[in-house]
Amino acid sequence: MTFRDSATNPGHTGSWYAASANDKRVHPALAGDIETDVCIIGAGFTGISAALELSERGFSVVVLEAERIGFGASGRNGGQIVNGYSRDLETIAGRYGKDKAIELGKMSLEGGNIIRERVVKYAIDCELEHGGFFAAFTDKQIREMEHHKTDWERYGHTGLEMVSKADVAKYVRTDRYAGGMIDKLGGHIHPLNLVLGEARAAENLGAKIFEGSRVIAVDTDRKRPVVSTGGGSVTASYVLICGNAYLAPLFPQVHGRMMPVSSQVMVTEPLESSLIEDLLPANYCVEDANYILDYYRRTADNRLLYGGGIGYGGNDPKNLTGVIRPNMLKTFPQLKDTKIDYAWSGNFALTLTRIPHMGKLSDKVYFSHGDSGHGVTTTHLLGKILGEAAAGHAERFDVWASLPNLPFPGGRMFRVPLTALGAWYYGIRDKLGV
Numbered sequence: 001m002t003f004r005d006s007a008t009n010p011g012h013t014g015s016w017y018a019a020s021a022n023d024k025r026v027h028p029a030l031a032g033d034i035e036t037d038v039c040i041i042g043a044g045f046t047g048i049s050a051a052l053e054l055s056e057r058g059f060s061v062v063v064l065e066a067e068r069i070g071f072g073a074s075g076r077n078g079g080q081i082v083n084g085y086s087r088d089l090e091t092i093a094g095r096y097g098k099d100k101a102i103e104l105g106k107m108s109l110e111g112g113n114i115i116r117e118r119v120v121k122y123a124i125d126c127e128l129e130h131g132g133f134f135a136a137f138t139d140k141q142i143r144e145m146e147h148h149k150t151d152w153e154r155y156g157h158t159g160l161e162m163v164s165k166a167d168v169a170k171y172v173r174t175d176r177y178a179g180g181m182i183d184k185l186g187g188h189i190h191p192l193n194l195v196l197g198e199a200r201a202a203e204n205l206g207a208k209i210f211e212g213s214r215v216i217a218v219d220t221d222r223k224r225p226v227v228s229t230g231g232g233s234v235t236a237s238y239v240l241i242c243g244n245a246y247l248a249p250l251f252p253q254v255h256g257r258m259m260p261v262s263s264q265v266m267v268t269e270p271l272e273s274s275l276i277e278d279l280l281p282a283n284y285c286v287e288d289a290n291y292i293l294d295y296y297r298r299t300a301d302n303r304l305l306y307g308g309g310i311g312y313g314g315n316d317p318k319n320l321t322g323v324i325r326p327n328m329l330k331t332f333p334q335l336k337d338t339k340i341d342y343a344w345s346g347n348f349a350l351t352l353t354r355i356p357h358m359g360k361l362s363d364k365v366y367f368s369h370g371d372s373g374h375g376v377t378t379t380h381l382l383g384k385i386l387g388e389a390a391a392g393h394a395e396r397f398d399v400w401a402s403l404p405n406l407p408f409p410g411g412r413m414f415r416v417p418l419t420a421l422g423a424w425y426y427g428i429r430d431k432l433g434v
Contacts, residue, residue: 011068011211016267016303016342017075017192022125023200027069027211030232036062036208038390039227039236041215044074045191045375046368047242048198049114049383050390055205057391062234063207064227066214069199072246073375075192076346078265078295078307080285081115082132083157083185084108086354086372090151095353096403103399105155111377112185114384115194124197127300131284132186133163133171136179141289145181159184171282174331180289188285188297191376215250220362238390241367242383244375245349253361257405258370260347262311264320266328267342268304268335276302279332294327304328304335316345348375351405356382358400366390366397370405 011026012018038054040047043065051061065071085092085108093101119128136142142162149160163171163180171182199209210229218239219226227234241251245260271279276298280286285297294308309323317323320343329336351357351370356378358368368386371378382400389397 012071013076013344013346014342015076015192015265015344016299016305017190019342020190020193020301021196022193023196027065027209029212030064030210030229030234032232033235034062034208034232035235036060037236038062038238038240039064039225039234040240040242041227042242042244042247043069043195043199043209043211044072044242044244044246045195045379046244046383046386047240048074048195048202049380050240050242050387051207051209052118052198052202052205053384053387054390055202055207057387059391061202061207062236063199063202063209064213064215064229064234065209065211066246066248068211069209070192070195072244073346073348074195074379076265076344077191077263077348077376078285078287078305079188079191079297079376080132080287080295081112081187081189081376082287082374083112083183083377084152084374085356085378086374088148088151089155092355100399100403102155103396107381107396108155109157109185110384111379111381112187114380115189115377116187118198118201119189119194122197122201124194124201126194126197127190128187129189129283129285129298130184130187131282132183132188133282133284133286134181134183135168135172135177135286135288136181137176137288137290138178142179145289149181157185169281171280171284172286172331173279173281176331177288182284186285189376190300214248218250218365220365225362225364237364239365240386240390241361241365242369242386244369244371244379245347247349247369251361251367254357254367254369257357257407258349258351261350261373262309262316262345262347263307264309264317264324264343264345265305265307266321266324266340266344267299268306269339269341270302271304271338273302275334276304279304294324294331296328296331303341304332304338311345320345348373353404353406355403355405356400357403357405358382358385358397359405360401368400
């Protein structure tokens with residue numbers, strides 16, 4: 001195996017995304033004291049989505065990033081546009097009431113639409129491809145997909161279509177699956193190039209982005225909050241906290257109600273075009289229906305990007321490919337001699353409810369985090385909603401902020417073992433097909 005480092009794009013993990021980024025500029029760190037309408041903490045999808053929304057509305061925006069734009073999950077994920085949330089709308093209705101499910105249902109396709117609209121509007125080169133395939137191993141999983149499809153269609157999603165076992169080969173050439181479902185409104189992208197393109201669009205509209213600018217304090221007692229870094233400060237009318245799984249414990253009200261969870265990704269050497277086209281003929285991204293799932297897709301340079309695994313608490317395995325390479329070979333045994341060029345991990349933020357958590361630390365300080373594995377689309381939606389709220393239109397923000405968010409049982413000490421125990425239980429159910 002030959003894992004590449006990040007020497008060509010310092011400050012990022014050694015991923016294929018970092019190596020193939022279109023924009024490798026290093027932005028300066030904040031130096032001195034400045035004022036702005038809105039200060040955003042975190043330059044991932046949520047923060048940059050909010051920055052672009054506000055910049056389009058004519059507000060002055062400053063974004064503070066501790067590392068690099070897209071350093072966290074936004075620049076490390078599987079690059080799949082998966083609609084909806086980590087819990088289906090039927091579950092949401094059962095927990096929070098039908099009215100809340102209707103409101104969230106109205107927004108459930110918006111994240112993907114935001115991505116597609118911005119890619120066109122700002123000519124962002126991020127290798128956008130359309131279509132996603134959900135793969136089922138068992139008849140039970142097929143029945144669950146059929147139920148999920150019926151539920152989605154109640155909320156206006158008409159892009160779903162069931163796939164028989166005989167037709168699986170139209171989307172993925174393997175004998176592992178019993179069938180599945182396609183989402184014509186799904187798709188895949190190069191996520192780091194997407195967030196970099198959105199960041200450049202915000203900058204062109206006047207936003208200022210500072211990298212290497214870790215926030216060390218937020219003074220909320222003043223009429224206008226002051227956000228401080230080691231090199232300066234930003235005084236703003238509003239502050240938006242968008243750190244997600246990489247948020248420092250500086251904000252315990254936020255950090256204490258989510259758990260970082262790692263997932264591993266690897267990318268093969270470039271494959272012959274005839275081989276990669278045979279493996280994934282429709283060029284749809286794929287994810288399976290297991291509790292601890294695998295996800296994979298083609299890249300624009302004919303590699304196979306394959307992800308999976310899980311590490312509660314953000315802990316990485318010693319061998320990054322130890323779980324996912326064997327799974328890749330179960331799916332595509334013909335790749336047994338294929339080299340892995342890149343392997344990395346990244347953390348996403350998990351909430352106990354598996355529903356994103358939005359709220360306020362004060363009248364002027366808002367936050368959003370905990371997209372629970374559906375971050376590519378949900379962060380774009382919730383970043384836009386944060387921008388709307390800072391612009392004085394908080395109706396949709398209030399819907400999200402009204403949803404109860406619960407601490408993990410056992411506090412921070414026991415949240416990892418208890419969650420891992422639950423994952424083990426559901427993993428056994430997947431293996432047994434029950």
